[in-house]
Amino acid sequence: MHADLTHLQTVPLPLPPRGASTRLRLDGLELVLEQQRASLSLLCLDGAEARTWTLGLGDDGQLLLQCRAPRFPLAVTLPNPLTLMPGGRVRGFVQMPLVPTILWRRSGAAGQPDQVVAELLPRILAAEWDEQRQLCVQRFTSAFYHRMPPPAASVLAVLPLTVVNRSPHMQSLATLPLAVTDDELSSARGHVVAAPRRLLLNGGGGVTATVRGQWRRAPCAG
Helix, strand or coil: EEEEECCCEEEECCCCCCCEEEEECCCEEEEEEEEEECCCEEEEEECCCCEEEEEEECCEEEEEEEEEECCCCEEEEEEEEEEEECCCCCEEEEEEEEEEEEEHHHHHHHHCCCCCEECCCCCCCEEEEEEECCCCEEEEEEECCCCCCCCCCCCEEEEEHHHHHCCCCCEEEEEEEEEHHHCCCCCEEEEEEECEEEECCCCCCEEEEEECCEEEEEEECC
């Protein structure tokens, strides 16, 4: 069986009968599920490497594929830095890679969280240690778009941003510190879109992120 998946919604993964396999595609990823005796093998191919998981599944649940936000704080590298005068602001969008995630959902377990079986981290999402902030961040590169980018088949989300320079000095910003959670992702106009946020630049080089509509403030080192 062959099937093309979408990153806009949670998709049940059909399990093949014993001795057979199912091939599923999501953008540049190919997933192969193969049933052998009492176990299931999951093979993930991304064009550069192959990863394999051996799964023992019960009869009271279902495998799902869901594209989720990265779990660690983000560092978005801009190819062209933003330069803001005192009191200046810019509005635009960046694109964030989502993480295709295999989940196990038990039948009749309403209210219980799905269990994460495997995270299929995209190659463009690189984990590194941020010495200044003393934490692990996931770095990727995105252009700063002044209009909503057109819908794409890629496993990406759109982050609407307003960046404001509240300091008395001109500031140039080449990296945006962000943090995104699954509960703020939604589908709109053919995209996965995160909640809009405002980044305030202060005179000490720090950035404060405010997520619109969630009454949450997250201080980030610049």
